[in-house]
Amino acid sequence: MRDLYADVIVDISHEKVDHPFTYRVPEALADTIRVGSPVLVPFGRGNNERKAYVTGLSVTPPMDPSRIKEITGIPDRDLPAEAVLVQLAAWMKHTYGSTMIAALKTVLPASRTVRVRTRKEEQAEPAAPAAPLSLSDEQEAAASGILADFDAGIRKTYLLLGITGSGKTEVYIRCIKEMIARGKQAIVLIPEIALSWQTLNRFTSHFGDRVAVMHSMLSKGERFEHFDKARRGEIDVIIGPRSALFSPFPNPGLIIIDEEHEGSYKSETMPKYHARETAEELARLVPGGASVILGSATPSMEAMDRVQRGEYGFYRLTKRLTGGTLPGVEIVDLREELRSGNRTPFSRSLTKGIEERLGRGEQVMLFINRRGMAGFVSCRSCGHVFKCPHCDVSLSAHTGGRLVCHYCGHEEEQPALCPKCGSKYVSSFRAGTEAIEEKIRRMYPAARVLRMDADTTRTKGSYDRILSAFAKREADILVGTQMIVKGHDFPGVTLVGILAADLSLNTGDYRAAERTWQLIVQAAGRAGRGEAPGHVVIQTYQPEHYAVRLAATQDIDAFCKEEMTYRRLLHYPPASHLLAVQIYAKQAPSGEAYAAELRTLFDGALQDRNGDCTVIGPAPAAIGRIADVYRFAIYLKCADTELLASLKDLAEERINEDRAAGRAGDVLLQFDLDPLRGF
Ligand code: ADP
Numbered sequence: 001m002r003d004l005y006a007d008v009i010v011d012i013s014h015e016k017v018d019h020p021f022t023y024r025v026p027e028a029l030a031d032t033i034r035v036g037s038p039v040l041v042p043f044g045r046g047n048n049e050r051k052a053y054v055t056g057l058s059v060t061p062p063m064d065p066s067r068i069k070e071i072t073g074i075p076d077r078d079l080p081a082e083a084v085l086v087q088l089a090a091w092m093k094h095t096y097g098s099t100m101i102a103a104l105k106t107v108l109p110a111s112r113t114v115r116v117r118t119r120k121e122e123q124a125e126p127a128a129p130a131a132p133l134s135l136s137d138e139q140e141a142a143a144s145g146i147l148a149d150f151d152a153g154i155r156k157t158y159l160l161l162g163i164t165g166s167g168k169t170e171v172y173i174r175c176i177k178e179m180i181a182r183g184k185q186a187i188v189l190i191p192e193i194a195l196s197w198q199t200l201n202r203f204t205s206h207f208g209d210r211v212a213v214m215h216s217m218l219s220k221g222e223r224f225e226h227f228d229k230a231r232r233g234e235i236d237v238i239i240g241p242r243s244a245l246f247s248p249f250p251n252p253g254l255i256i257i258d259e260e261h262e263g264s265y266k267s268e269t270m271p272k273y274h275a276r277e278t279a280e281e282l283a284r285l286v287p288g289g290a291s292v293i294l295g296s297a298t299p300s301m302e303a304m305d306r307v308q309r310g311e312y313g314f315y316r317l318t319k320r321l322t323g324g325t326l327p328g329v330e331i332v333d334l335r336e337e338l339r340s341g342n343r344t345p346f347s348r349s350l351t352k353g354i355e356e357r358l359g360r361g362e363q364v365m366l367f368i369n370r371r372g373m374a375g376f377v378s379c380r381s382c383g384h385v386f387k388c389p390h391c392d393v394s395l396s397a398h399t400g401g402r403l404v405c406h407y408c409g410h411e412e413e414q415p416a417l418c419p420k421c422g423s424k425y426v427s428s429f430r431a432g433t434e435a436i437e438e439k440i441r442r443m444y445p446a447a448r449v450l451r452m453d454a455d456t457t458r459t460k461g462s463y464d465r466i467l468s469a470f471a472k473r474e475a476d477i478l479v480g481t482q483m484i485v486k487g488h489d490f491p492g493v494t495l496v497g498i499l500a501a502d503l504s505l506n507t508g509d510y511r512a513a514e515r516t517w518q519l520i521v522q523a524a525g526r527a528g529r530g531e532a533p534g535h536v537v538i539q540t541y542q543p544e545h546y547a548v549r550l551a552a553t554q555d556i557d558a559f560c561k562e563e564m565t566y567r568r569l570l571h572y573p574p575a576s577h578l579l580a581v582q583i584y585a586k587q588a589p590s591g592e593a594y595a596a597e598l599r600t601l602f603d604g605a606l607q608d609r610n611g612d613c614t615v616i617g618p619a620p621a622a623i624g625r626i627a628d629v630y631r632f633a634i635y636l637k638c639a640d641t642e643l644l645a646s647l648k649d650l651a652e653e654r655i656n657e658d659r660a661a662g663r664a665g666d667v668l669l670q671f672d673l674d675p676l677r678g679f
């Protein structure tokens with residue numbers, strides 16, 4: 001029998017994960033030890049026995065075998081939270097691609113993006129204890145169904161489908177309470193952007209100081225304190241963004257992912273994991289298993305597909321519990337508006353609606369699909385477009401005559417004359433949030449207008465400040481990007497205008513229709529949350545597009561059917577899987593050549609598996625250069641994630657070998673499984 005060697009990480013500290021050390025696996029343990037196993041090893045000069053975690057196994061020693069020490073045993077305790085997280089990291093590395101160290105740094109409680117709210121901050125919010133509500137029949141059916149499964153030993157994932165205001169959060173709260181009664185803990189993921197004081201108050205009013213809330217913006221001490229509390233069993237619930245998934249609870253029984261369709265659940269750095277899939281894996285790994293509840297008004301195609309296959313449990317909340325009926329929805333064809341001489345960004349119907357609301361003292365939300373939309377600056381004489389000198393994107397006009405690159409932050413003054421032809425007709429076509437705000441202020445000087453976008457929410461607390469000011473009716477009109485769409489309750493809003501609903505249809509990736517549909521449905525859901533009935537105006541150039549049409553009618557099943565037909569036809573996720581192999585290089589030729597070599601490598605590996613996997617590319621990425629780094633992509637389309645994982649491993653081995661031999665230059669590889677956004 002060949003010797004087996006284990007890479008181990010000794011003493012996983014919160015602060016940093018060091019490089020792994022290699023130990024020999026004794027024959028007696030060869031069948032027991034897996035990646036993620038806790039082991040005991042002699043460490044340092046004194047050979048003191050320390051606990052370590054196995055992060056890799058191999059049959060080739062990295063150095064003279066006689067110098068390699070041997071693992072002495074396995075700690076005889078239950079699987080601690082860390083061991084589960086190390087196993088989860090190993091799964092993430094395998095599935096999504098990254099180094100083991102990067103995966104460990106992601107799952108171990110040291111994430112740099114998480115801040116825990118201090119006791120002081122929490123107390124500052126007037127959270128009165130909440131009396132338990134009696135659930136509606138639909139809520140009761142969901143909560144008791146999920147709990148009955150749990151008690152019967154069934155562990156699975158449930159989709160809880162319901163428009164905002166239909167009572168999903170109350171179902172979560174009931175399920176969490178029941179889990180706590182069973183000695184279990186719960187992890188609640190909420191998109192960072194929706195972690196408003198409103199939401200947090202609801203949880204603290206039920207769980208008091210047994211709940212910890214994670215927030216972005218770092219405070220190390222507080223973070224450790226709360227993770228330590230989780231480990232010691234002093235709290236039962238953690239609420240936070242994606243990274244809160246890795247809370248070291250001893251006995252988690254329930255993982256909730258609210259707004260599961262949200263793009264922020266996918267990591268943008270390696271490993272580029274998706275919290276939904278990772279939560280399901282974690283639920284399998286924890287002792288006794290956990291249930292997973294996904295909540296959404298506009299579920300991802302992934303979730304709907306699994307429901308249709310019968311893999312997920314499914315509960316539906318069809319009624320709004322407060323705030324009356326669903327809003328009336330109207331689609332306005334912008335081409336018609338133009339034909340009849342209206343050249344403003346506001347249709348006649350929307351203008352009339354705004355004026356009526358202002359007259360009645362009601363509130364209006366104007367939603368613009370994307371920041372910097374058509375914000376580019378060009379010369380009207382020669383057509384010259386101002387581009388970032390470091391990226392293949394055009395610069396966007398901002399206030400004060402600045403031109404800004406949204407990808408690398410490059411800024412320059414907007415020149416008075418065109419640098420190419422000298423013409424003075426240099427202008428920006430601005431229809432982004434800033435421009436809309438300006439126009440609204442000019443049209444209605446007496447109206448109080450707030451704007452919410454990436455620019456106005458840069459500083460700490462500004463996001464909450466804008467929202468609470470609007471909630472307190474200190475403004476009449478809120479203009480904003482997708483940020484204003486999330487589940488906030490503004491009873492004073494009776495009109496929502498969606499200014500260019502189809503803009504996100506033109507982003508050129510396979511999720512464009514899904515995203516557009518979600519945005520329209522979510523935006524429409526902001527109207528009429530109070531006593532007065534709501535109205536929604538959807539302005540679009542493509543009124544006949546199914547994403548627009550079926551968002552207006554709120555027909556989820558019809559939309560999913562159309563969208564899945566398209567995904568199946570083109571073998572896009574979730575009908576199949578898509579692995580983006582992303583190649584970065586300082587020199588375009590070396591990146592291109594390396595990408596071509598990888599293509600050859602993939603073709604060779606797939607020789608006998610013809611038809612199982614489609615290889616597309618290499619081609620320059622949609623944005624071919626960012627911050628002076630050139631970007632190329634190869635796409636692998638395949639139903640079998642294990643085959644994709646093996647192709648990814650092949651590419652990784654190749655670049656590691658090439659790097660060791662000095663052949664890889666400055667080429668970097670990244671992988672993105674089932675990417676959510678274009679590259
Ligand atoms: P969602 O999470 O789906 O947006 P919520 O759980 O926030 O919905 O419920 C929307 C509103 O309805 C909240 O104000 C909540 O307090 C109220 N609500 C929820 N369930 C009930 C119930 N069973 N009885 C009375 N009011 C309820």
Ligand code: ZN
Nearest residue numbers: 379382418421
């Ligand atoms: Zn010019």
Ligand code: ZN
Nearest residue numbers: 388391405408
């Ligand atoms: Zn740039």
